[in-house]
Amino acid sequence: MTGRPLALRELDLDTFLHPRSVVVIGASEAPGKPNAAMTRRLKRWADDHGATFHPVHPVRDEVLGVRCARSIDDVPGEIDLAVILTANAVDAYADVVARKARFAVAFAAGFSEAGAAGAIQEERLGKLAASGETRLLGPNTNLNAFETFRTDLAGPAIALATQSGHQGRPVFQGQELGIRLSHWAPTGNEVDLEVADFVAYFADQPEVGVIAAYVEGFKDGRSLMLAADHAARLHKPLVVVKVGRTDEGASMARAHTGHLTGRDAVVSAVFRQLGVTRVDGLDELLETSAALARTRPSEPPRWSARGPGVCVYAISGGTGAHMADLVAAAGLRLPPLSASTRAALHDGLIPEYLRVSNPVDCGGPPVADERGPAILQLILADPAIDVLVVPITGAVDIFSDPFTRDLVAAAQTTKKPIFVVWGSPSPADDGYYRRLLDGGLPVFRTFSNCVGAIRAYVDYWQFASRYKSAFPKAPRRPSSVAQRTRRILGRAEPGAALAEHDAKELLRAYGISTTRDVLCTSAADAARAARNLGGAKERPVVMKASSPDLLHKSDLGLVRLGVSGASAVRATFTELERRAARAAGRAGRVDGVLVCEQVDDGVEMVLGVSQDELFGPVVMVGTGGVLVEVMGDVTFRVPPFDRREAERMVQELVGRRLLEGVRGAPAVDTRALVDMIMKVQQLATDLACPSFPEQLGELDVNPLVVRSRGAVALDALIVRKQ
Secondary structure (H helix, E strand, O other): OOOOOOOOOOOOHHHHHOOOEEEEOOOOOOOOOOHHHHHHHHHHHHHHHHEEEEOOOOOOOOOOOOOOEEOHHHHHOOOEEEEEOOOOHHHHHHHHHHOOOOOOEEEOOOOOOOOOOHOOOOOOOOHHHHHHOOOOEEOOOOHHOOOOOOOOOOOEEEEEEEEOOOHHHHHHHHHHOOOHHHHHEEOOOOOOOOOHHHHHHHHHHHOEEHHHHHHEEOOOOOHHHHHHHHHOOOOOEEEEEEEEOOOOOOOOOOOHHHHHHOHHHHHHHHHHHHOOOEOHHHHHHHHHHHHHHHHOOOOOOOOOOOOOOEEEEEEOHHHHHHHHHHHHHOOOOOOOOOOOOHHHHHHOOOOOOOOOOOEEEEOOOOHOOOHHHHHHHHHHHHHOEEEEEEEEEEOOHHHHHHHHHHHHHHHHOOOOOEEEEOOOOOOOOOHHHHHHHOOOEEEEEOHHHHHHHHHHHHHHHHHHHOOOOOOOOOOOOOOHHHHHHHHHHHOOOOEEEEEEHHHHHHHHOOOOEEOOEEOOOOHHHHHHHHHHHHHHOOOOOOEEEEEEOOOOOOHHHHHHEEEEOOHHHHHHHHHHHHHHHHOOOOOOOEEEEEEEEEEOOOOOEEEEEEEOOOEEEEEEEEEEOOOHHOOOOOOOOOOOOHHHHHHHHHHHOHHHHHHHOOOOOEEEEEEHHHHHHHHHHHHHHOOOOOOOOEEEEEEEEEEEOOOOOEEEEOOOOEEEEE
């Protein structure tokens, strides 16, 4: 419906990563030449993997002892992979496409990253890729996909996708620490193949436990969502460094929703929606990915409804207190150990004067003898504990040697993860650090990385236990009310706003309740409308100037609350009409004055839709009112999503406590708010259909008042897409 796919494209990336024939265009063995080093790497890779190596050079007879073809047309047989090392990558790729090679890599830089001229050349590459069957990696990439990976490491592996080859190097070098890596895809400028293609492929590989990625910008938001959805269905965690947090988007929006929807906020929301772990540093990328690869709870996790219990065990009271503080600040539970466990720990294992409730402080000496393994087993056996954290801030040989051995042994006896911090600066006593890593434990250099990884572990497996893909049930065609709402939206010019009464008519078509309003063009009409809306008790009304050219009417002094009595209504009508005419100017349109029922109860929320160039329509909910942009208590989701995801949106808000009732105020109808979110999602997808000339640009319902029963839109701004 939104013009975006609902399934991933089919690609045979197995052939790309395991080609039987490798053609190198621009092959060289000249000393000191970059091409020569890459040619040697590809020749060595082909020899090691049983692939046929074909160098191509217009004048050389042979390279590295292999006869050269003058052009790719002279290469015999089918070609799985053509690597373009020449500077004129566009013409070379055209020859590769004509030759119908299955895959190509364009190493050269100087494309869109280099300015307008390069962007033109990159566009040519894109058209060539679309014209044939040869899939392209790059340009502005490298040959990291054909690195040598260690095959002597056990356990689930990390698969890596990066847009910058250099930024993936720290993760790749994790192999030197004994952390298994199975694949590396450097995608460069992503003219054709993109990170999402490799994420989906990696998720299907049985040896892959976690997918790690470094991303500067997504080629397409929907392909990212589909790839993350595919990984989530298979319970393969995805950990991402996504740079560009300060990007404010390409255009300013007219409604509150758009002002609050910076592109990075949408990316973060999509990550939450699809269970993607976002980290900031490359060290976090390696350590968090390794931790998720090395830990896996029973499915579904047998944790308390409040989340898993975390125990901190240290050889120092200060260390335990420090780590416990960070664990609690991350929103993780530190339940006390049971009375029986505490008694057993104090029964000859840990001195009575040391704390053993949680955190557990052994004082140090017990880890140096037979008491060490017994303490670990007691903590791990406690039913309140699901995760054990052991912070070791510095190496003391008398403690470190037995303690690290006992931790590795304990990890082999339990399914409860043991997260260890080894804080001694490398290379001081690095053997103990490597012993822990070789023992399969998740090991960290810093407290913060450890706590972040525990939080990621908990969040991911809670997500995985409840996740159901929304894509199979995504609507394929507009709803029955779409034709009617298109006509309403068509009352506005492209890029312009609907008048409020038209906007509310559109909302009501989707079952979104609004205030009862009457558009009046005279003071007498206004007095009559107020009398009818106020009823026998003559309740006060709200009066607003009505004009599609005057947005955010409160800021312009064009809204009056609590107007009561015929004379006051007439006077207010005259004042608002005069103010609106002055504010709109000669070119502006003023339709009259809206007389609306006044709603005095409930909690004010904001609900809206904006358009993102990567993801399409984005639904927003937040704490509403006149300070919505100041408070910024909002969250987002990208359709399609289900009702449970809408409920999660509400739970993410700080203002959810207002919905639950505070300071004696009653709780309000949160289910009605979730209903409104789902209806707005339907509206957003209906009016994003690219076959319609009338499309939604932005929607801003503020305030949406959630009452003890139901919810009602007091104001609405709808902008037609430019």
